[in-house]
Amino acid sequence: MKIGMLGLGTVGGGVAQILESPSGRSPLLPEIKLSRVAVRDLAKSRNVCLPQGIFTTQPEEVIDDPKIALVVEVMGGIEPARTLVLKAIERGKHIVTANKSLIAAHGSEIFALAKDKGVCIAFEAAVAGGIPIIQCLKQSLGANRLRAITGIVNGTTNYILAQMSREGVDFEPALKEAIEKGFAEANPSADIDGIDAAEKLAILTLIGWNLKIDCPQIFTQGIRSIKQRDIEYAKRLNYTIKLLATARIEEKNSLCLHVQPHLVANSHPLASVNDAFNAIFLEGEPVGSLMLYGKGAGAGATASAVVSDILNIVGNSSAFPVLPTTSFQSATCSQEAHSHFYLRLLTDNSPTAAGGITWSLGMFNVVPLSVQQNLTQEGLLEIVIVTQSVFRSTLDNAIRSIVGLPYFKEVANILPILEA
Ligand SMILES: NC(=O)c1ccc[n+]([C@@H]2O[C@H](COP(=O)([O-])OP(=O)(O)OC[C@H]3O[C@@H](n4cnc5c(N)ncnc54)[C@H](OP(=O)(O)O)[C@@H]3O)[C@@H](O)[C@H]2O)c1
Numbered sequence: 001m002k003i004g005m006l007g008l009g010t011v012g013g014g015v016a017q018i019l020e021s022p023s024g025r026s027p028l029l030p031e032i033k034l035s036r037v038a039v040r041d042l043a044k045s046r047n048v049c050l051p052q053g054i055f056t057t058q059p060e061e062v063i064d065d066p067k068i069a070l071v072v073e074v075m076g077g078i079e080p081a082r083t084l085v086l087k088a089i090e091r092g093k094h095i096v097t098a099n100k101s102l103i104a105a106h107g108s109e110i111f112a113l114a115k116d117k118g119v120c121i122a123f124e125a126a127v128a129g130g131i132p133i134i135q136c137l138k139q140s141l142g143a144n145r146l147r148a149i150t151g152i153v154n155g156t157t158n159y160i161l162a163q164m165s166r167e168g169v170d171f172e173p174a175l176k177e178a179i180e181k182g183f184a185e186a187n188p189s190a191d192i193d194g195i196d197a198a199e200k201l202a203i204l205t206l207i208g209w210n211l212k213i214d215c216p217q218i219f220t221q222g223i224r225s226i227k228q229r230d231i232e233y234a235k236r237l238n239y240t241i242k243l244l245a246t247a248r249i250e251e252k253n254s255l256c257l258h259v260q261p262h263l264v265a266n267s268h269p270l271a272s273v274n275d276a277f278n279a280i281f282l283e284g285e286p287v288g289s290l291m292l293y294g295k296g297a298g299a300g301a302t303a304s305a306v307v308s309d310i311l312n313i314v315g316n317s318s319a320f321p322v323l324p325t326t327s328f329q330s331a332t333c334s335q336e337a338h339s340h341f342y343l344r345l346l347t348d349n350s351p352t353a354a355g356g357i358t359w360s361l362g363m364f365n366v367v368p369l370s371v372q373q374n375l376t377q378e379g380l381l382e383i384v385i386v387t388q389s390v391f392r393s394t395l396d397n398a399i400r401s402i403v404g405l406p407y408f409k410e411v412a413n414i415l416p417i418l419e420a
Pocket residue numbers: 006007008009010011012038039040041042044057059073074075076077080098099100101125126129296297298299302
């Protein structure tokens with residue numbers, strides 16, 4: 001099968017390297033020939049040696065080539081990727097893409113056209129890089145009723161949080177170091193503000209429950225608010241702070257979705273996922289709990305997922321239905337998480353502050369399980385409370401009642417807790 005590729009950057013380069021060195025891999029690989037590659041800059045040096053004649057700066061030449069049966073889209077961004085993918089499908093070509101933004105925002109449109117044209121669309125690399133989570137949800141766990149997906153799906157934020165914990169540094173220096181070491185983009189907003197994780201969660205929800213979610217429906221909070229004080233308190237309480245993307249079936253079959261930093265109990269498997277690694281913890285009936293762990297980004301891991309998609313399409317594996325489903329339902333979405341919470345509050349150094357606050361919280365049935373207080377360098381009282389399990393809205397009502405107290409200064413942080 002002749003394939004074309006849109007892009008030859010980090011991921012495309014990794015894909016080409018695998019295709020150019022098939023020995024010891026799938027016996028199907030030698031049947032795949034990379035015959036056209038679109039890039040922006042023909043003069044750029046590449047880490048893979050391909051015949052000069054296959055390059056073009058005109059992506060249309062790839063999708064118009066009648067000999068190409070499958071197009072790999074690894075150029076990124078929404079446009080022109082969306083238009084090119086739709087045109088390639090119109091011309092009857094199968095699509096493999098690593099583009100999470102494209103699938104999260106335009107998946108339904110792309111799947112509908114692909115179904116109409118009878119072509120496959122595969123996007124294993126779009127979520128958690130080298131971890132085969134899409135195939136796992138579609139195929140290996142197909143017998144299960146999925147209850148929850150909880151993932152560390154953004155390596156940049158996981159690296160920053162791990163550095164803050166290891167080195168005792170605050171968020172800003174940890175981010176600066178992550179940029180210098182290439183773990184974060186020069187413009188890191190999509191990662192640190194949770195947008196990238198929300199896009200991946202939307203894709204997981206689509207595959208896991210057949211539910212179409214628009215990213216703005218997902219409550220999304222990044223890691224900018226995490227201070228070294230929170231990391232230290234979490235350690236003292238036997239937790240580790242992680243940015244989690246969570247989808248959970250709640251009562252009345254509504255789906256609770258959020259991307260938020262959590263205090264994760266050190267005994268939970270997700271607590272030990274460090275640096276740029278990703279992991280996805282799944283709960284299903286009857287399988288119970290399981291976790292997939294691996295590299296969520298990088299040329300090799302991501303290319304592994306892209307090439308496995310190509311192989312699935314080329315092999316036309318009857319066990320793996322790569323033809324798209326289009327019968328997605330709209331979800332009843334809730335952002336109303338129910339959990340224990342960690343509160344870090346600042347007050348004047350008043351002997352009655354901690355008692356007054358816990359009493360006020362109790363008036364709303366928010367029961368403190370533990371209370372710690374310390375004097376800050378600025379002479380304020382820092383009160384850290386772990387609550388019993390409550391709805392977030394109940395907690396918010398209780399918090400509103402304490403901000404009016406005369407000695408109250410600031411809600412420094414509120415984070416949900418994931419117990420083991
Ligand atoms: N990097 C990762 O670890 C990773 C992990 C998971 C998913 N992804 C996804 O994979 C996709 C690719 O990421 P990447 O890191 O490989 O990006 P990248 O390194 O920036 O590479 C993009 C490639 O696309 C080419 N390109 C961009 N716009 C083009 C245009 N208009 N016409 C022709 N060629 C164009 C570029 O050409 P030039 O080389 O000439 O500039 C480059 O080769 C993205 O959707 C990303 O979200 C990446």
